[in-house]
Amino acid sequence: MLPSKYKLRSLLAGTLTLSLALSSFSALAAEKVYRLKLAETWGPNTPILGDATKNMAKLAEEMSNGRLQIRIDSANKHKAPLGVFDMVKSGQYDLGHSSSYYWKGKVPNTLYFSSMPFGMVPAEQYAWFYRGGGMELMEKVYSPHNLLSFPGGNSDIQMGGWFKKEINSIEDLKGLKIRIPGFAGEVMAKVGAKPTNIAPGELYTSLERGTIDALEWVGPAFDLRMGFQKIAPYYYTAWHEPGSETQFLVNKKKWESLPHDLQSILETAFRVTAFDMYTQSVDANANSWSTMSAEYPDIKVRDFPPEVLQAMKAATTELLEDQANSDALAKEIIQSQEQYLAKVRAWTDISSKAYLDTSK
Amino acid sequence: MLPSKYKLRSLLAGTLTLSLALSSFSALAAEKVYRLKLAETWGPNTPILGDATKNMAKLAEEMSNGRLQIRIDSANKHKAPLGVFDMVKSGQYDLGHSSSYYWKGKVPNTLYFSSMPFGMVPAEQYAWFYRGGGMELMEKVYSPHNLLSFPGGNSDIQMGGWFKKEINSIEDLKGLKIRIPGFAGEVMAKVGAKPTNIAPGELYTSLERGTIDALEWVGPAFDLRMGFQKIAPYYYTAWHEPGSETQFLVNKKKWESLPHDLQSILETAFRVTAFDMYTQSVDANANSWSTMSAEYPDIKVRDFPPEVLQAMKAATTELLEDQANSDALAKEIIQSQEQYLAKVRAWTDISSKAYLDTSK
Known part of the structure; x- marks a missing residue:
């Protein structure tokens, strides 16, 4: 907890002396502005994917009261849409927004964190990431590369x-x-x-x-x-691709240099942006399919x-x-996904699938 | 944006004078601790539902660096599990966690914001809330009662x-x-x-x-x-109940007294907690169904x-x-849900339903 209660008390007592001058050092430290640079794989103003990075940056800035300032460079600026992994690893950029399976030629085990054929649908996959060991396995893959990876938004089935x-x-x-x-x-x-x-x-x-x-x-x-x-x-x-998840990448050294509250704000901004992008994708697919099926009935x-x-x-x-x-780690990830899918799909079958099949 | 750049510069110039003493007033204001009280409908340590309030409070405290402190009172403490609406409306509590359909005897139009028979599944309903006009309609229902309402976590189908x-x-x-x-x-x-x-x-x-x-x-x-x-x-x-959503309730006057960054932190904590509770529910249902179907094969x-x-x-x-x-507002809400469901289900049918039906 912050020592602000003590500081407030001494202020109210009118002791605007050395103790206040010293305490204001910590207040200033707490208000230091952190400027982060994000490279995204997408071109400028890409719908949905580009909205995710803008929404995340806006949210992080609002919640931190301006202490987090995130500049977004789209592919037209950094010229390396598929270089995001390397640029964040090296520290040229602090953050990235991309898709894990783009790096499979470089680090084969990154393949498993976007979407797999005959794999999990978004709700199942989020449950695997956050509750079924997926985050820990993703960390095993990315950590040796000086990187953190977080789910970055689902583009729906x-x-x-x-x-x-x-x-x-x-x-x-x-x-x-x-x-x-x-x-x-x-x-x-x-x-x-x-x-x-x-x-x-x-x-x-x-x-x-x-x-x-x-x-x-x-x-x-x-x-x-x-x-x-x-x-x-x-x-x-x-x-x-039954549940294509994008990713936020973070340079680990840069991450460790952030105060704990800003780490929490950033991680939460990633997480809520990921879910929001999924929600936006569902809505956008529904709208576009409505238009498409009406205008092209054939x-x-x-x-x-x-x-x-x-x-x-x-x-x-x-x-x-x-x-x-x-590869031993590949085996661990594949088995984790297969076992989780078998368990969660048994539930999906008697809940979502049964409801969608019968409620017409 | 914060004026911290200016303050930092004057500090570096060594001018620890009146300007600093004055600026520390604003720093201290920014560090004021806000203590909020939350009443939940659930008993103490209720799994999933009770986890949601604890997770939300922890996240809000972390992101605000301790400036938001939320005390949670369960039903054993406040003795009024179905009095949460009134207690938050009156200001006896600042926040509540409950389910909108509990208030239909008091305010009939609150019925529509939990889950409706033959209605939307969670992904569809989140899309309706956040992208399809649901939040605006919920505000129309709750605002006259000095309340804000936010999705508070889905207990799954x-x-x-x-x-x-x-x-x-x-x-x-x-x-x-x-x-x-x-x-x-x-x-x-x-x-x-x-x-x-x-x-x-x-x-x-x-x-x-x-x-x-x-x-x-x-x-x-x-x-x-x-x-x-x-x-x-x-x-x-x-x-x-194809997608039972709980709710966070907020006393509107208390909300308006919070600084903008803490409002943003609180709203984001609600939102991410809601999604997380959904993810936790999917995982918990999968685990429990696995146990139940193995132990009770009949x-x-x-x-x-x-x-x-x-x-x-x-x-x-x-x-x-x-x-x-x-009731005109009831009609508006019912029509909004029916129209959104027709549109989004057409997409769900050719995406989730088709995949779940064919990918075995």
């Missing part, structure tokens, strides 16, 4: 993507050219598709001209303005056939087994 | 309850004695059941002896220790038959129409 032709069997996936990066791309390759990565600005033209046959992007909130619905009528439901929402889903699930399991066998 | 006999048709509900209070009880009465309210301590014996045939309580996390599974094997899935999880659900839904709609016709 991602759709399976836009397809020009209907997928009726595993045969229909053979040779299918699909834009799907990362681990999910490896899964797709294992079931016979040809995953590619294409710059966002070229996606529409690539799909239109047949350079690719399909692509995954995010969900209605991000997909609507991309216009894919005009050229690929099949909108497949989720399998590969969109055909499809689930992948059970045969295809089983093949993708088997491929996911195989890839994860390989990773678990090659 | 509630189960439909424990039944001694299987419900196969609407006939099976006729005359059924069921403990189910509040609005959901009115719905049950409309479809022919006989709802009653019974004190928690007498529930087990009442069910065992046949004073009642069925009851709803909460979900596995709260139900397990009550032991209902030993005497009523049918565990029905959700319909009446529990029979059942959905109500479509015929029964349709009758309960029709009864809900009728009751809401009556309420909408009798």
Whole structure:
């Protein structure tokens, strides 16, 4: 507790003497302004993702009464959207906002803290992070790199993507050219598709001209303005990113230099911003899907056939087994997620799923 | 922004004179300790609900560096578990933690801010509160009573309850004695059941002896220790409280007396505590359901038959129409919830529901 009671008493007693002059040193220390620089992976004014960093900075400034001042540099400024990990690790930036799975080429075990194919939905994953050991495992992965990582906002369940032709069997996936990066791309390759990565600005033209046959992007909130619905009528439901969480990264040395109350303010600002971004994503997806389904009534929402889903699930399991066998920490994380998912999904099935299935 | 830059400069210049003595007045004002009293509806050490108030108070104290000190009085202390609304309104307490639907006998429109039969699940309802106009409507209801109300933590989807006999048709509900209070009880009465309210301590014996045939309580996390599974094997899935949100209440005059940074800290502590309680509830339900289903393998999880659900839904709609016709603000809230639910559920259906249905 602060010694302010004592100071207040001596003030009221009218002793504006040396004791006050000394006490004001600590008051001034408590009012020191900390200026932090944040690098985000996103371009300037990116909706939802960019709102999260702005909301976090505003909240941290308000709660600290101006003692925390956070400058946000978007990708156009720092020119290294996928360099956020390194820039925060080195101390070039104090904070970052990005996604953990972007670093899997550098630190393979960062893969597990965004979203996994056939993995947890957002409510389940937040329970795993905060109550099921996820935060501790994330610390094990990031701590050796002079970094702290916190959940940074969920973009909600991602759709399976836009397809020009209907997928009726595993045969229909053979040779299918699909834009799907990362681990999910490896899964797709294992079931016979040809995953590619294409710059966002070229996606529409690539799909239109047949350079690719399909692509995954995010969900209605991000997909609507991309216009894919005009050229690929099949909108497949989720399998590969059922709860995509972003991350706040913090330089550990910088973190340790902050007073305890500002650490608490910052950590709380991260946490509430993460939840808020999830809420915003749900709302934005609902609004965009409402617009999209009204303006483009020919969109055909499809689930992948059970045969295809089983093949993708088997491929996911195989890839994860390989990773678990090659690294002890990978094994620990994969097992933690599998065990938590088995437990929490049994509950989700008799609560959310049963309600959504029956309450129509 | 604080004038701390100026003060620091004059300190460095060594001018420990009148200017410093004056500036320390403002520093001392900024360090004033605010002691707030919170009354909660729950008994002492109630899991999850009681954790929420303790977590909120701890977080507010940490972030404010001790300037916010919140004393929590449980029901054993203030003796008025359902008097929280009045005690915070009058200023006897500064803060409260309770559930909005407890006040429907006093202010009917408070009903809509906990959870409604066939209403929104937690993610949908948070989106409605924070993005869909819910907070503004809640303010319209509480503001005339010198109160602010904030979401105070979600106890997750509630189960439909424990039944001694299987419900196969609407006939099976006729005359059924069921403990189910509040609005959901009115719905049950409309479809022919006989709802009653019974004190928690007498529930087990009442069910065992046949004073009642069925009851709803909460979900596995709260139900397990009550032991209902030993005497009523049918565990029905959700319909009446799909996303039960608690509330933080604040005396408006007291709120207005707080400095802006402490208001921001308090509001953020409420918000993050609400989300955290939801996460904790998901985890606790998953753990308790895992224990319960392993130790009591004879529990029979059942959905109500479509015929029964349709009758309960029709009864809900009728009751809401009556309420909408009798009060303009009730109509505004009911319409806001119905419209938001229609929009957001269309998205939930093609995202969460599709994923949970297909990803097994």
